[in-house]
Amino acid sequence: MTKRFAFAAGLALALMSATASGADKLKVGFIYVGPIGDHGWTYQHDVGRLAIEEEFGDQVETVYVENIAEGPDAERAITRLARDGAGLIFTTSFGFMDPTIKVAERFPDVKFEHATGYKRADNVSTYSARFYEGRYVIGQIAARVSKSGVAGYIASFPIPEVVRGINAFMLGAQSINPDFKVKVVWVSTWFDPGKEADAAKVLIGQGADIITQHTDSTAPLQIAADLGVVGFGQASDMIAFAPDSQLTAIIDNWAPYYVARAKAALDGTWESVDVWDGMAPGMVEMAPYTNLPDDVVAMAKETEARITSGEFHPFSGPIYKQDGTMAIGEGEVLDDGTLLGMNWYVQGIDDKLPQ
Template identity: 50%
Template sequence: MSSFKRRGFTAMLGASALAAPGIMRAARADAPLKVGFVYVGPVGDFGWTYQHDIARKQAQAALGTAIETSYVENVPESPECQSVFESLASSGHKLIFGTSFGYMNYMVKVAAKNPHVMFEHCTGYKRAKNLATYDIRYYEGRYVQGVIAGHMSKTGKIGYVASVPIPEVVRGMNAVTLGMQSVNPKARLKFIMIDSWYDPGKEGDAAKALIDQGCDVITQHTDSPAPLQVAASRHIPAFGEATDMIKFAPHDQLTADVNEWGGYYIKRIKEALAGTWTSTNTWGGFADGMLAMAPYRNMPDAVAVTAKQTVADIASGKNKIFTGPLTDQSGKIFVPAGQTMSDDSLTSMQTLVAGVDGKLS
């Protein structure tokens, strides 16, 4: 396994960095499939990127010497990422995973230039013959969080530390709100958009501000444990994000959405090894084993039982979450009674439901 810091990696572009001694293993007749991962944050964020890297390690352990994995961390969603993808492709990586939405257009360009390399984009929607997409239905877990928050909140106000105003984040805020309102129809969600996926300082400050505004449960759509840590310092119950963050708030974390990427990575790498890989679109959730909830803690047993049943209902399809009537912030019905939003509608969602306080711009 090889790893590269973004700055050091990009500084070595054009200098055969990936073939340098100590970075690339010696060539041999049975050379392994080289698989690269590009991360938007550090592997030590203890959230989004951390969980992807756990899955990379699971794939390496499962497939052994048949593969050689490497990763580049702290790669921004800017033209700089294109150089990273190009360098991985030119250095013999035959399967490359990009794990942030903002990489999309750059990956499309690099894939077109490298038709014999397989690319996979996490959370994107643009595909090509050699560019697949994959994602998790995070909103399912956020609905469960909302149900729990509806039971736990005394003020009826939950705070949401949001990252960037894309459909994924909008779905998350709406799902939490609908989950809360299934318990308390008057519940409200307040959010602060920090315009970053990973910025512990901003994340923590946003959590403080939300608590100061009367929110007595905190959740997040950002990558560090900072909001959870702030909540714990105020003895406010909160949720972890992407991975089980219990060690950062043992007495205050209620649960966390856990992104289970390992099975997907192993499956797709096996297909690459077998020569059966094709460009696909995967969007999995509880039913597919791609999403799980961390153990339920710091809540009454009855609330935990309700949460478990909610997961079961979502997994079985009994609860489809975005089924009408759904009303927007202005009071207008945008999903009629009895209708369920299609996946196409969900992937482009930019409407906030009634009960969410704040505007996207």
């Protein structure tokens, strides 16, 4: 019996993460939806965490919890970080929105930063990146290099963030080839390499010769490489996984924002903000263009430059909704409110948007 007890105690100790807290240090907590080894979404957030450590050294201590499911589990994990003395907590997935708000009510002195959501409070900021700017660029590339004129799009959940990405991709593609087709498959998960791979196989089997994804693993790109088609990295540069098939990748560069927010918390100047940055301040970056003809690279770079300079907005009118009604007329651009709540497809997408 004692032996068993000793083992159980040992196991419990081993399972507990080291959470010794130093005095006067700012403890910065991170909640991740996937593993930091996904080399996609979560990996990039962790790059931001490491940037904070790099920048502030002994003044900060960072902790992270990975693989937290969106839902009740998240509330537990966030509460635990807050209770363990974290002064600033980044919750890095859309589904952590309500749990973040709930926990923030109970810990008014803790500052929260929620990624990609829209609910704020005095101690809850939201931040997101205008990934759609990158999506427009890869849509243009897709239309230029696809021979079948069909792209396969692996989507996670029908939230505005994802719908906006599909629309931006389609608008980019249509600017090159008005008849371009996008096949959308919803896999109802952010991270399941096997299922993402299955979706890629199915899409390629149905004639897509270019694959793009709004899920977190590298599997779809690798399947594309395996089956001899091309694709795009998602959230992070995935060139190592598909050196002959990645055309570019949309990189989420959170590090500058994370460092700035940690600094504000250290200085006592932290305020609840709503940040939505794109290519201009470098929150969205394109990975080097590879496996592409020079003229396509030139086109992509030009679009990138025009978006960065503010000369061009991917959601510039005229834009028609799927049902043929006009969303916005010539010479105007969709406002941020519409973009943030986007729950309709642009014309030309075959899929019916799940409600």
